[in-house]
Amino acid sequence: MEARQFYMQLQPDWQTLAVEGETAGEQQCWIDVYERGVRLRDDDSSSSSDAKDDVLPKVRVESATSAHFELDLNAALDQRIAPSSPPFLEQGQQQHLVAITKRENQWIEVHAHIADREQPVRTIFQAPTATMHSQKRAGTGAIPQLHTVDVSMDEKFVAVGGADGLCTLWDALDRTEAMELSGHLLDVTRVLLTGSLDFTLRIWSVESGKCAAILKGHRGGVEDIAILGKGRNVMSSSSDGLIHLWSCGTQDVIAKWGNDAHSAVRCLTVLDDSSTKALVETSTSNEPHELEAETDGKIVFAGLDNGEILGVDIRAREAVLNLQGTASVFSCAAATTESKPLLLTGSEDGILTAWDLRNTSTPLQLLSRSSAPINRIVCGNRDTVWTAHGDGGCSNWSHVLGENTHTNVAGISTELTGPQYDPIRDVAIAPKTGRVFTVSRDGRLRDYIPHFL
Template identity: 30%
Template sequence: MSECRVPVINIQSDWNEALRKIMGECWVSCKFRDQPGVHGKIKNEGVLKGEPYYVPASNSFAVGSSSSFTITIIHTPSNHKCVFVAPCKAFTGLHRKAVVSVDVAAGGLGISVCAENKLIVWDTRMGLTRRLLSAHVGDVYKCRFFPSGVVVLSGGADMQLKIWSAETGQCPVTLVGHTAAIMDVCVVERGRNIVSVSKDGTARLWDCGQSACLATLVRRNVAVNCCTLMAVGERLDEGEPQEPPSEREVGTKGKVLILGYEDGTVEGIAVRSRRSVFRSALSSAVNCVAVLSDDNFVVGCQNGQVLLFGVQNTLTPTKTWFESNSPVLSLLTLYEGFLVGRADGLCTFHSLPSAGADSFRIALTGSDCDPIYDMACDGSHIFTACRDSVIRKYDVQNIKASLRDERNGPS
């Protein structure tokens, strides 16, 4: 296992607005974990050869390439650099309280919920509310689209799962069975079955068509914080089920449910056989998990660690990133890497070990130290759910261009 020692380079959250004016300036900083930080400033001193001329006010920093929505900051003593990407839109009118969950569909619809239990369907182009989904009697912690993009799944403190029509706002299905708050959900293939996990220590498999629980996949004495499904095919021996599965169970063969627990355990459950196929103990509560490929998944922890695991060796992480002590609250798979959303508002792209140098990062800006609770991508844009009540929208092309420039050589 290798551990990455990369500094966190940060910039003023509204840097693109601050540097838009001649002589405008913004702050930058660089900090290795558990060490004092270094601070500096960047100033816009006009135009040189048709491009903005940014001057660093500290010898510790240099400015690389820049555009309307991106700027590259280099920490010269360590030669580490970060490309900062500003949002192309910020939707401020959808919610008034912290946005705790968000998802988007390719058809142009978004679903989100905030701390005042306002669950809404909205238009991802203009940020206009389309439907208010009102039936939960407690806080909603998670909302997700089915693959169709017109059906929504939600769950939360009232221990209920609800399935909604995004087009009409009606809720034809309510699933009941958990005895504590539902923390996370995932959809099996096209959505005839779904999985939910709860503070009651269980993961349950549901049949949406008959509004029934097909199985309790796991029962532990500790809260389950998060889950995701991974297709492993025949690479893991999941064994045979003790009892024949219901004919209502569809698409579970070759699927492993990855669970993250409050006590720091990561566990994989073969859904079809209900057997535990791996279990690893980490040093901190697991807040989020995400599948990166057919071979890898990533785990985000309360102590700030991010760990990469290979499906063929789940006892020891392939790689560990421990750049910050700020809790990891959300993860999003993106191309040859993943985004990490943290409690201090940082949202950083990490490349897989085979895809890029550790000295390079991409960070989404806009959150002024407010936690990033959730993230979603519709293929062309990334959306973040933040404590400041704003849903920010970022153009994926800015990230792809930064990755391409990094591969082609230094800025």
């Protein structure tokens, strides 16, 4: 299997240069066009004495030398520009060309005209509509790193979690800090049911800002959480290698799962498989726990530090899936399309893998825009997928969830810019308006109103 794609990377502070350049009379930034592909290797194509490498699938990431361009942000639309630093070309081979085809204040659409290809590669580069800065922490004077973000269903609040127990609510309309939720001692990794590296989960009242309940039971930092249905039960994963099913009402653990390798569980996602029944047990003799609700037909998927992906039927308490990723699994998301149930995983080596849960013998797709870790995957509207990356990129992928055809090839359609190579730790999509929020190591919460192709 091989998925070779062309990608573009634009100078992160291009919008700042565009604004400043209006006065200086020079509005130039750099853009690179490069080819990158991932394919599975045959078992006999390489050997390794590392036991872990013997288990994980062997993949080869192939890339070609990039073409480097100096892009005039004020150039006439559709004016094609040749590279300032072209890659080595064979005799008779043509150069790639780029052109800005549309522009607004916050975004530009760039086309890369690839030699020997009919259709150009099209990407929208989107700058933030607003950037909010975290307050310096008392005692240290340092701006805290941000790890996680989520948006309330009514879009009134944006919740942000970060280093040293930081958990704050922002007013989504005014873009001002509304209140701070104090209680965690170490880094907050998920909100607004929150999980922290202090081994606990907390349930908060948004109205009062007070902690309503503390869930204790993990012996390692909480890495990820998931809410089932209306929220009577929640799930958590931890560096202790365990997944817990909790009763919020009593704060009790009503079920738990481990893994044979005792590997840290980095991420969770839940799929309702009751309609497709790709993995869920058709019948089970297990009666639900008296504190258990809305678990029938639900499969929880977990990404492990050792590269495994586990699937568990929550009601039946049975493992239904065990896959091997390409590296430590940092993020995962499940979705059901009209044609198939899918699982997406993002790994430490920057590979986005799509699995058809009806047939998991081989990945459906392997994609990679860079070698930076994929810290979060979110399935949005319009059958698109958002990924947050360790190199400061946040990408919107098209045709990953739908059928991949000759005319509909999976690729990046929108790239959010802003951070100067600081890792994007999380991304959240507002359920009604589609606004996109990201948080980064630089301590900033960024708000985007994305434009799509």
